Amino acid sequence: MPLHVLPAPAPALRSVLTALSSPTAVSEARTPSLLGAQGPVSPELPLPVHVLDRVTADGTTATRLAGWRFLIRAGDRAVAAAESVPTADGWAFSRFFEGPYIPSTELALRQAEGMTQPYQPRLLSVPGLYMLALWLHGDPTADGATGHPGAADLLVPLAPAPPGIAAHRPYRVAELLPVLTHRVTPPTPLMGSPA
Incomplete structure (x- = not known):
């Protein structure tokens, strides 16, 4: 298996398990597929979620760990996701959610399983895009809680991807980072033009 999925911090997993066992937390979530799930549900495939805050002038990325995301499985498919976020006291359950990124994450992980080189899967959020x-x-x-994308790492945009960036196509960071940098950098106003 070329993917080395890290175990989530135990308190992060516990926060999600506690929320899953809480009828109030589940019923208040806006996740019809989780509410309608038949049989037991379980959190699986924990992935650290990093946020790309900026790209420095020398091309280095500034990322930070924003939490851990778990796919919530019911039977043979993921029906939702849950996130746990770091707090001053450790880890706390954040939210349940569903949408296109759930099946897209599953598809990208299946595709990555077919690669020959071993990788550690993580999620990278680019809020500006x-x-x-x-x-x-x-x-x-x-x-999994530290580091930044290296030039040889791969990024696989999940669907829906921004226009002009193909979803589910693996890009080397060195190939995709300039595109992301160009898109999230505001244009410099021309001299004499209104700002």
Whole structure:
């Protein structure tokens, strides 16, 4: 298996398990597929979620860990996702949600399983583009809470991807980062033009 899925921090997993066992948390979630799930549900495939805050002048990415995302499985498919976020006291359940990124994440993980090189799967959020990508980190033994995308790492944009960026196509970070940088950098006003 080329994907080395890291275990989530135990308190993050516990926060999600507690929320799943709470009828109030589940019923208040806006996730019809989770509410209508038949049989037991379980959190699986924990992925650290990193946010791309900026790209520095030398091309280095500034990312931060925003939480851990778990796919919530009922039977043979994921019906929702749950997130746990870091707090001053450890980890806290954040939310349940559903939508196109759930099946898109499953598809991207299945595609990555077919690769020959081992990777550590993570998620990379690019808020400026409303984009989420499966980040295949080249060091499968690295600490999932730290680091930034390396030039040889792969990014697989999840559907729906921004216009002009193909979903489910693996890009080397060195190939996709300039595109992302160009799109999230505001244009410089011309001299004499209104700002």
